[in-house]
Amino acid sequence: MTEMEYGRRRQPLRLRDRNVAWVPPLLLLVGIVLLDLNTTERFRIITWIVLVPGSAAAICGVWTTAAFAVLAVMTYIGVDSAWPGQYQAGLGDFVLVALGGLMATIASGVRVRKEQQTLHILDIAETTRRTVLRPLPPRWAGLEQAGVYLAADVEARVGGDFYDIQPGPHGTRVLVGDVQGKGLGAVETAAALLGTFREAGYHEKDLATVAERLEIRMLRHRSHTTALGRDDGDRFATAVLIAFPEDAPDTIEIVNFGHEAPLAVGPRGVRELPSGDGLPLGLADLVGGVPPVRRVPLAADETLLLVTDGVTEARDRTGTFYPLAREIAPAGADLTGAEPGGTGPGALVRRVRDGVLRHSGGRLGDDTTAFAVRRIRAAEGEEREEGRLRS
Incomplete structure (x- = not known):
């Protein structure tokens, strides 16, 4: 240089x-x-x-x-x-x-x-961050998405939070998670899980099979690090695995590995989706298997918001946690007019990011990730295509 x-x-x-x-x-x-x-x-x-x-x-x-x-x-x-x-x-x-x-x-x-x-x-x-968290098109595989990642250590830029979208012949799948711990060990674990998700999410028809593959990959990764003599062989990861079935445009399938419950944000307010009773990835043997697949409704004008515990556990000077649901409650009304067709992912994650930084005074205690995604409605796609042709 x-x-x-x-x-x-x-x-x-x-x-x-x-x-x-x-x-x-x-x-x-x-x-x-x-x-x-x-x-x-x-x-x-x-x-x-x-x-x-x-x-x-x-x-x-x-x-x-x-x-x-x-x-x-x-x-x-x-x-x-x-x-x-x-x-x-x-x-x-x-x-x-x-x-x-x-x-x-x-x-x-x-x-x-x-x-x-x-x-x-x-x-x-x-480069490591972009390898693990590959750039995603704003509109891809029938979904519109936006994500924001804030490292607790601003100089490090990398951590254990991860998210990705994988389209395939069986629909589009989404994975958001948080590896326990920090440092390169957490980054390696996130990379291992994302690699498995990108393959299994494409090839496997059943979401339950994708969940099993992720659990097996976590166990294999822990076994490998233990064999190397490292002290992070008991590492685990919370995650939410979501499928957007093509034959059910008003529902989604969810497998929750002990992660924060997803939130559906729309003109009618904010509702918390079932979190399930699953344990984090790497701990399924304690309960005899991976969490069940749950099918829940998601309206066409609702945006799915997923965050890591860096958001929900952000504190102000008095020790009060960041009230995520309350802070984004007005989003359905406020953001509907900001982006045509409903509550936009970009505006939603910006609201969460600004709220967390304001609440914590910029002092992040953990890596913080907010990821929002929604289906692209057919009417929106037609309007954008007409605009492109006219221009």
């Missing part, structure tokens, strides 16, 4: 999209010079010019810092020479300014290198 590329990525002090990081050191230099020239010989501060490259090292690139170091030395010579010999700061202070500029340039190089390494790590984290 070149210094120019680094500067664009780091986004230093900017004004109207122009880099102005050089302005504070320059103003400091001018101020020191003017003050030195307009005070008496008892208040010589030209040596303070060593602060100029020092301040540049904190906010500017290496070459800019080096330029300020040279400028500081030249300015020191010029200003100090303007005083009578008995009042000049002398060679000792000159060495101090020169040495200070050199050290500032070295410090700037070290800082830039560390920040480049950090950007590289963040790039890797972003």
Whole structure:
């Protein structure tokens, strides 16, 4: 990564999209010079010019810092020479300014290198996140969707929350989940479950079989990590597996692995769908099998909202949990007019995201995911196709 590329990525002090990081050191230099020239010989501060490259090292690139170091030395010579010999700061202070500029340039190089390494790590984290949470088209396989993911550690960008949509010959399936724990181990588990979902969700006719495949994959993954000698062999994951049958446009099928109950949001308000009594993935052997498949109604004008516990367990300063159902209760009325055809997924997840951040004051205790999805009604599809043809 070149210094120019680094500067664009780091986004230093900017004004109207122009880099102005050089302005504070320059103003400091001018101020020191003017003050030195307009005070008496008892208040010589030209040596303070060593602060100029020092301040540049904190906010500017290496070459800019080096330029300020040279400028500081030249300015020191010029200003100090303007005083009578008995009042000049002398060679000792000159060495101090020169040495200070050199050290500032070295410090700037070290800082830039560390920040480049950090950007590289963040790039890797972003690539990992996109590999696990692949980008989804806003309208795909008969569904309109929107999702938002907020990492508790803003620098990490990756965690154990996951969601995906998988169309197939037996209808479209949706999976939303949350792996217990954090770090790369949680990311690996999420990737394993998503890989199985994408294959089983496409090939298997029965949703119960897809659920069994996910449970088996979780057990196999735990067995593998245990064999490697890692201490996360007891990891589990909560999840909601949903099917949108093509032959039943007003119903959905749900398998809930101990996850937060999905919410149906529409013009008539918010209702909680049955959560079931299932245990998380990896714990089915405690109850003798995976949770049952439940078929529940979902009206054409309702949007399905699924969240992880980072939403429902977000707290304010007094320790009060975020009241999700109450906060989105007006959404049916408020958002119906915002997006034609009903409560839009995009507006709904934005409402949840903004509400959680406002309620918690931006202090997230856990990774936070909100995922909303609804069927695309035939009338909407026809209207959009007509608009496309006219344009």
